[in-house]
Amino acid sequence: MDDGRRVFVKRGADFTAEAAGLRWLAEPEAVAVPEVVEADRDTLVLEWIDTAQATAEAAERFGRELAALHAAGAEAFGAPWPGSIAELPMDNGPASDWPSFYTSQRVLPFVRQARDAGRLSAADVDLVEEACDRVTEVSGPAEPPARIHGDLWNGNLLWSAPPDTDGAGPGRVALVDPAAHGGHRETDLAMLALFGAPHLAVILGAYREAAPPADGWRERVPLHQLHPLAVHVCLYGDAYRGSLLTAASEVLAM
Template sequence: MSRTGVDRAALGAALAAALGRAVRALRPVPGGDLNEAFLAEADGTRCFVKSSRDAHPGAYAAEAAGLRWLADAEALPVPAVLAVGEADGEGPPFLALEWIDPGRSRPSTAERLGRGLAALHAAGAPSFGSGSAQLLLGPLALPDAPAPDWPTFLLERRLAPLVRLAVGRDALDPAAGVLLERLAGRLPELAGPAEPPARLHGDLWVGNVHVDRDGAPWLVDPAAHGGHREVDLAMLRLFGSGYGPGSTFLAAYEEVAPLAPGAEDRVALWQLAPLLLHAALFGGGYGDRAIATLRRYAA
């Protein structure tokens, strides 16, 4: 049994059955906070496998669908989906993906990411949302049905549910509810000029940009849906990366798709939902940062 409760032998057997080939090795590799990850060797094929006994039913199938949707844009590479396994009596749930040998960023990597992300966003989405009833994020589920506009989607499908979750888990000051009510009336103004729904990665912190041996950026671990394109850009800056104003990345993005006036003032607003999500999942100081952001925009 692994550190997170994943039965490695059962996982190997389930993966072998799904791939139709023997799994010779299943070695742990870094995989984030919500999953346990492995490098699988399966008769000459290497693949990345993630699994968690706490994964919401259907979460890996939804992630696989999101990867395929991002790949359809032909804008940035994403790993191919090799197999999806749901929890049953025979084994744990899992997602098996094409293995990408890691490399180092090159001077061209940030520019390629900027141009590629602009192209991905321009591929668009049918609506704000994923077209599914829920967006599954580890053990959590958020409403994701289409909304008529971005401010409505942000408030009703992200901010309000996340505030309730984080407060309910004692990870957020209950005053957040009052602050959110004040922010709600200002959202249409604060959100800036209306834009059509972009094709978003949806969880694009810097750790979800994988660089291969050729220095090419790959997108991994999406929570793909239709949304405001500035959300992906803001997420890349949330944990102190170098993708802010003046960066090669942002210059390349804006060369393809210039941002609307006031974009810099909206960065922290778009970071509010991921801060609330992290508060609900992990606690710590994320709740304090979320309250500070709510006070800034609710004033």
């Protein structure tokens, strides 16, 4: 930039939801999020983040910060802007309870989109719909809307360098590419587990110390993975079909 700053520029898509999500995640000052320098429908300019090796110290800090982000909360399940994940639109209309929001606005639209594209059979859809019918029963104690990233896989964690030029002090995790909304905090934890992350046990341990999830949260991981797996079937096809059906079967067995 003219003022000497380095920035990261994305072009070629509608970045409205991403920019809104980044700003919303930054509001509580709980986690590191790159500053949105400029945004319009087809360009997004972000603060540059110098990346570094993942460390246990940064992972522990991130676990505590993620708990603080979730605790910042949201006005409702959903968000006041049109949602998207990858290039797929999502319905962010506000809902009063999480089970209905999750099934009708996160899981079933993508399952039916995958069916219409020939990537899931009618029997596949029936299985996931049957699992969705059980969400209220198996989702654990009701919780208020958490402020979640919504697509928290390892590729959206930027492990940043320590702030001091001599390398002193712990690094930090910065969050990018969100599908941010008011949701269930276990959704972010389940997404971290789906593809793994460096020092995941440390992240989860620090999170649990700061804000213990309700009992049985580990058994509910497949429930919260239905959405990202359905999205992946839409995007990548048969490679994720088996994982989606396995998660649905595990929900039915809960």
